[in-house]
């Protein structure tokens with residue numbers, strides 16, 4: 310190595326050092342964190358609990374870099390046209406004098422939490438305090454299901470929908486109406502509206518009955534699109550001829566407009582910009598409802614998570630252009646219904662339930678993890694004696710009566726197959742057990758200074774999601 314090489318090498322080293330120092334000074338770091346899950350999965354409670362515990366970190370021992378955070382504060386979000394996540398309103402509901410669960414939200418919203426972080430290590434004297442923004446985006450998991458529509462023509466979508474809902478009691482009124490319709494006749498707007506209304510009624514009833522495959526997603530959450538043509542369509546059997554201006558042709562056109570004007574903008578404006586993702590799943594709720602609900606949840610989640618394997622969808626992979634979600638956390642929510650000794654079983658069932666989808670996401674290069682958590686812990690643990698045996702239970706205040714009650718929901722099997730196999734095989738009931746669940750109300754709490762509301766594993770979740778950047 311000659312002298313010039315040597316000096317070049319040294320200059321190079323100093324150059325990159327200088328660069329990293331000034332880089333730290335100039336550019337603020339931003340993580341865009343998506344939080345999703347099907348309706349009632351626990352998104353609002355999770356975000357509220359997470360933000361409260363990131364602002365006051367007394368209950369976050371597993372967040373390794375917490376000691377370096379000098380300050381955490383809420384700031385105006387970067388997107389001016391998105392509704393802000395109503396953190397203060399939801400926190401007031403959960404921790405007020407008369408604590409209650411927040412209202413259902415069912416739309417996209419955003420919140421920016423910023424940290425001032427002290428540098429550590431041998432460069433700490435050179436680097437000044439840096440800022441990390443955490444932009445949290447809450448959006449319904451049902452919207453990801455709409456991705457599957459992009460690959461389907463109106464004819465395909467109609468056929469598949471009819472196949473899927475043919476046997477469901479909630480769909481019979483709509484099916485009768487749709488079968489009586491002649492799509493070849495000229496469009497009559499009141500008839501189109503009646504079909505769309507009946508299809509929406511079916512979706513609403515199906516969701517209430519515990520089905521999770523209720524798409525198109527925006528039919529249940531129309532917002533400002535209510536009554537517009539993009540939401541005034543329904544599946545129809547294809548008639549032999551489909552002349553111009555026929556009902557069938559117009560339905561097809563509106564279905565395509567839904568894809569172009571509703572589905573694609575969501576993926577382009579929100580989904581494509583997400584760096585890290587939390588997928589919340591109410592596994593306990595489905596187990597409580599029975600094998601059919603578990604199987605339905607498994608199939609729906611596989612479809613939801615297809616969005617994280619963009620290679621399967623040409624349009625989406627073109628949009629992302631190689632950008633990938635870096636980390637995905639799959640979390641079973643409401644784990645405070647179980648004594649902690651049962652949490653490993655719940656996590657194992659969640660992993661098995663999402664197995665197809667998880668390996669896909671892994672394949673796409675994302676780092677994944679699964680855990681059981683509670684955004685707000687509404688219970689305390691208690692040992693009870695049953696048939697002469699000590700078992701771990703939980704105690705809390707019942708939603709229904711306001712009275713204290715002790716609950717033991719049943720023995721979750723260590724082997725997930727004992728839950729998933731009967732579900733796949735279409736069993737009506739669990740063979741050897743019932744999994745009871747009680748609805749608990751949030752407990753009244755008095756917080757010490759520096760402490761957020763009680764939770765389960767929000768610190769581990771935060772460590773996985775943002776720990777490497779703190």
Ligand SMILES: Nc1nc2c(ncn2[C@@H]2O[C@H](COP(=O)(O)OP(=O)(O)OP(=O)(O)O)[C@@H](O)[C@H]2O)c(=O)[nH]1
Pocket residue numbers: 346347348349350351352353354355410411412413414415416449642643644645646682683684685686687749
């Ligand atoms: N015990 C307990 N219950 C919870 C927890 N998180 C959510 N829940 C229950 O689940 C319900 C739904 O939670 P949300 O956070 O509103 O769910 P979401 O996913 O935002 O629901 P939508 O806004 O309707 O899509 C709550 O009303 C509670 O009854 C938790 O950590 N512990």
Ligand SMILES: [Mg+2]
Pocket residue numbers: 352353354412413414415
């Ligand atoms: Mg919500």
